[in-house]
Structures are given as structure tokens and as C-alpha cells.
Amino acid sequence: MAKQETNSDGSSVVSDLIHFLNASPTAFHAVDEAKRRLRNVGYVQVCEREDWKLEPGKRYFFTRNHTTIVAFAIGKKYVAGNGFYVIGAHTDSPCIKLKPNSKVTKGGFLEIGVQPYGGGLWHTWFDRDLTVAGRLIVRDEKDGSVSFSHRLVRIEEPIMRVPTLAIHLDRNVNSDGFKVNTQSHLLPILATSVKAELNKVIAKIGPDGNGETDGKKSTIYSKHHSILLEMIASQIGCKPDDICDFELQACDTQPSIIGGAAKEFVFSGRLDNLCMSFCSLKALIDATSSESDLEDESGVRMVALFDHEEVGSDSAQGAGSPVMLDALSRITSSFKSDSKLLQKAIQRSFLVSADMAHALHPNYMERHEDNHQPKMHGGLVIKHNANQRYATNSITSFLFREIASKHNLPVQDFVVRNDMPCGSTIGPILASGVGIRTVDVGAPQLSMHSIREMCAVDDVKHSYEHFKAFFLEFSHLDAKIAVDM
Structure with a gap:
């Protein structure tokens, strides 16, 4: 088994993020860095142009256009028709x-x-x-x-x-x-x-x-x-x-750094959305690095990092393409050829759509809804929108929040002001295109879409820990809740 590159303590997670950011000036480079990290811990690359031969307990990844990458680890107790536990993010930035x-x-x-x-x-x-x-x-x-x-x-x-x-x-x-x-x-x-x-x-x-x-x-x-x-x-x-x-x-050319008087911030370009891409990727690697991690897993743990989110996701490698559905279909059919099993698997699956969130800006506090003001150091933000600009609902937010509660991780809520337009993510695109249950979340940041953005060191740690806990525990938690029964 290949040795992991860093320890899982908070300081190493943040320093590892800095390395990832500095190695990833473009979506091409971000995927290349992700490939390097996955290979270093034993993930095997498969090609969409070829047949796949997959095994329970093994780990794989594939790329499309070298700007989208999907990595997955198959539980040792997986059988065709079981669910996929996915964190989705994006590799592109303005x-x-x-x-x-x-x-x-x-x-x-x-x-x-x-x-x-x-x-x-x-x-x-x-x-x-x-x-x-x-x-x-x-x-x-x-x-x-x-x-x-x-x-x-x-x-x-x-x-x-x-x-x-x-x-x-x-x-x-x-x-x-x-x-x-x-x-x-x-x-x-x-x-x-x-x-x-x-x-x-x-x-x-x-x-x-x-x-x-x-x-x-x-x-x-x-x-x-x-x-x-x-x-x-x-x-x-x-x-x-x-x-x-x-x-x-x-x-x-200015490198990403840890800054602030108390060394509490990350100053960098492309935090939206390489921060969430990194945290989800590292969480997957650390939740699947040993043989025992997949011993009792009956589902498939997956990270999907898409290109072109910033321009609508409508491309051959964007979240609006068949990339996700193709991956779920090919993994399922590799174990048993029955189209009905894919439909069953989708209904048993769950997507965490991870895209950076708007932290409360102290100089523009009037731009936030009074009861929904995400703070730095406050943990991942669950995003809500009644008009489905985000795909969160009460079931998906509860499940994600329950994981945080078990691990004493902070969680926040965000709703945009009624008199302001709401942005969107890959969440509604995948929820409607695939039919998968989805929660929209993100770490709070300032200066979103600037050439130089900032977020909190603590929220990088919280995001990584929350995502890792999701991979390790979701299949057991999901079995305890009944909907549509």
C-alpha cells in the first residue's frame, strides 16, 4: 500500500491545500495533480474508451478532456444495485x-x-x-x-x-x-x-x-x-x-499562502472551487487508504470534479453532460447486466454538491439575509433556495447535518435575500439530470470570483473532516431513515 503524502491533522490539511492550489493554475493542472495523488495511494486509471473490469474493494479513476476527473472506491460488500456516495465539485474558475x-x-x-x-x-x-x-x-x-x-x-x-x-x-x-x-x-x-x-x-x-x-x-x-x-x-x-x-x-503568479495576523486565512486565487475539489479528494483518499476502510462498505464512494461549472456546465465534460450517469451505469453493469439495477442504485445514492459559499462581509452586511449570515470558522454552509437554485431539501440537509453532529463539526445555513438573485451550482443539474438526492454545501469565503480570494483555515479543516465522515458513515446512517416507503 502506497504511503499517504500528509498526515490527517488540521495543519497538514491546510498546508496540503496550499500545495494543491499552487500546483493547479488551470483545470488541466488541477486534474493532473489529482491524478498524481490518486496514483500515489494505489488508485488505478481506467479509460472510457475501453471495457472496464472492476472488483469489490478496489479503487479507480478516469478523466474526460483532462479537465474532469471521477475517482471511486468500491466497497468489499458492494453488489450491483447498491448506492453511490458522491461529492461533486468543479475544477474551473473565472x-x-x-x-x-x-x-x-x-x-x-x-x-x-x-x-x-x-x-x-x-x-x-x-x-x-x-x-x-x-x-x-x-x-x-x-x-x-x-x-x-x-x-x-x-x-x-x-x-x-x-x-x-x-x-x-x-x-x-x-x-x-x-x-x-x-x-x-x-x-x-x-x-x-x-x-x-x-x-x-x-x-x-x-x-x-x-x-x-x-x-x-x-x-x-x-x-x-x-x-x-x-x-x-x-x-x-x-x-x-x-x-x-x-x-x-x-x-x-502570486502564490497561494496562509495569511492574516493570526495566520487564520488562506489567500489565493481559484478557491472557488479548488478548495472544495481538494477537500473532497483528500477526504476520499483518506477514507479509502487502507484495506479495512472498505471492509464493511456496501456502496461506492466517489468524487466527481467537473469542468465548465462557471459557464453553465453544458459541455462534454461538464456536470450537464452524461459523465455522472455514464460512471454510475458502467460501474453497476460491470457487476451485473440489468438496467433495472441502475435505477435502484440511483435511488439509493446521495450527492454532496460542494461549491464555495458567501461568507458575511463586514463592509457589506446589508447584502446578507439577517438570519442567514455564514461566518468564517463556522464550518460548512448548507445552501437553501425555495426555487431550486440549490437542490437541498429537509431530508438531505438532515442527513448531512447529522454526520456533523456526530463528529461535533459546526454547520451553517444560507439563504439569499428575497430581493437579490440567487446563484446556482452543479447540484440542481445533477439532481434533475440523474435523479440523485442532493445537498448543496460549501465553505464560506470572501472575494468570490476575484483573482485573489480568501477563506478561513478552520473551514478547510472542517470541510475535510465533514467530507471524510460522510464517506465513512453515510451508508449506515442512510439505512436509519425511511422516505417513500
Whole structure:
């Protein structure tokens, strides 16, 4: 049995979160880090393109698009038709992504054409030291044979910036507010044209910068600045001409840290929702790491981390896709081929939809409903909405709260003000699409969707402990409550 990377005490959980955040500038990297952690403790990867041969007491995972990952551990007493105990979260966060043609030259500057992804607080992206990270499609040629590989890339140092306009040129910005036109104002500056010429980066591909290499035009150079392509290629050890395509995004270079006068906060980007992704993943690993953990388990313990939640989940790898239903179906049918058993399994299953929650903001207290003001250090927040923007009901909230009570873990409730719109999560999407009982929860945080967010160290610990207790005890607790009987 592989050794776990950290102990389960509170301080190690938080330091482990910091490591996870710093290793995960994009959804691609978050899934890659999740894969590494799962493999280190003995989880085996299965492929959706192939047949699965699964066994009770074994642990598996699969990925889709390398931005969604599903990991599951099958109880030793599992039989087809038994339930799945799932924590679902998401790997994506609001950011600015490079356009397919990112090459922009204005006023003597080389800029990067970007488009906003999700509902970000875009003013927070100004005056930050930025870099790029993401996925490349690279041409590999060996012995006259050509193949194409998926490669992850991350440039560590700051290479670009979105500068604000000086107040002298916008005297009313403080009174009228900082209004961002994402088409014209959000372009990062990469270099000056003069400096790029002096460094002879453009000269490497022809005097016009259009990619004349050995008399043959390179399409990739016509779409993106050569200086950017050279840096990306150097990072992964290939030639710029071997880069066929990419999905890159701008990333803040400031690392995630523990801060505050009492060292009580986590300061980081992407807490929404990598914090919940990490806590659920670590809880699953620690609840399935030994042979005895699955000895009396009759169900399947699962974590599903989806892409594209921030833009509605409607993609081949989002929560609105068949990913979850496919996983439940394939696991069930691996043990017995009977379509009725899947329907029975779904009704015996339970989903914890884990997405960060809004903590009470001391400077905007009027934005919270008086009786529902989640506090930092107060534990996981159970989210309620009568109009089903969250999928919580009295049964699902009771079950989740009962686990907390048994372990002396704090729990809070959240309802949005009646005169404000309510956000949503993957919870209602999976509840309606799969038919699975669902509770919506999340750790409280401030600055949600900013480039730099914050949450409490204590709530990271509470979340991990609550999720781990859910995996260890839910099947026994669920047997004690009768509904629809």
C-alpha cells in the first residue's frame, strides 16, 4: 500500500491545500495533480474508451478532456444495485483565456487577445503580474512517423500585465466607478515591438513576423506572437513549429499562502472551487487508504470534479453532460447486466454538491439575509433556495447535518435575500439530470470570483473532516431513515 503524502491533522490539511492550489493554475493542472495523488495511494486509471473490469474493494479513476476527473472506491460488500456516495465539485474558475488568434499589436506594444471566461471580477485582473498556463497539442516525429500529444505547460515567471489607466487621464474613476470594457481594456501587454525586434525573436521567423521558416509559412506564427511561442516551446522542450494548437489562460503568479495576523486565512486565487475539489479528494483518499476502510462498505464512494461549472456546465465534460450517469451505469453493469439495477442504485445514492459559499462581509452586511449570515470558522454552509437554485431539501440537509453532529463539526445555513438573485451550482443539474438526492454545501469565503480570494483555515479543516465522515458513515446512517416507503 502506497504511503499517504500528509498526515490527517488540521495543519497538514491546510498546508496540503496550499500545495494543491499552487500546483493547479488551470483545470488541466488541477486534474493532473489529482491524478498524481490518486496514483500515489494505489488508485488505478481506467479509460472510457475501453471495457472496464472492476472488483469489490478496489479503487479507480478516469478523466474526460483532462479537465474532469471521477475517482471511486468500491466497497468489499458492494453488489450491483447498491448506492453511490458522491461529492461533486468543479475544477474551473473565472479567468481570461487566450483567443484562437491572440496576436494584437497596438501603439508599439505586443498585446495578447483574450476573452473572459465565467463571471469574474475583471477589475481585479488589472495591475497583477501575470503569466500563461494550459494545454498544448504538440506534433511528435520519430523515425518518419508523426503523432500528436497533449502536453501541459506553465511559465512560472511573470511575462505580462494589464495596466490600469492613470487617474490623471480618468479623473472620475473614483466617483463613477471602475468600468471595464472587456474587449478593449483587458488585453495584457506582453512586450514592446522595439524590444522584441532588438531581441531578434521576430527575426527568427522572418522580417515581417508572419512565420516564414525555410520558405514555408507557419500558421501558428500568424495567429500568435513569436516571442510567446518561443517561451512556450522552450518551457516544454519542443520547437515552436511543433505546436499545433493550444488552450491557454492568463494566471496570477502570486502564490497561494496562509495569511492574516493570526495566520487564520488562506489567500489565493481559484478557491472557488479548488478548495472544495481538494477537500473532497483528500477526504476520499483518506477514507479509502487502507484495506479495512472498505471492509464493511456496501456502496461506492466517489468524487466527481467537473469542468465548465462557471459557464453553465453544458459541455462534454461538464456536470450537464452524461459523465455522472455514464460512471454510475458502467460501474453497476460491470457487476451485473440489468438496467433495472441502475435505477435502484440511483435511488439509493446521495450527492454532496460542494461549491464555495458567501461568507458575511463586514463592509457589506446589508447584502446578507439577517438570519442567514455564514461566518468564517463556522464550518460548512448548507445552501437553501425555495426555487431550486440549490437542490437541498429537509431530508438531505438532515442527513448531512447529522454526520456533523456526530463528529461535533459546526454547520451553517444560507439563504439569499428575497430581493437579490440567487446563484446556482452543479447540484440542481445533477439532481434533475440523474435523479440523485442532493445537498448543496460549501465553505464560506470572501472575494468570490476575484483573482485573489480568501477563506478561513478552520473551514478547510472542517470541510475535510465533514467530507471524510460522510464517506465513512453515510451508508449506515442512510439505512436509519425511511422516505417513500
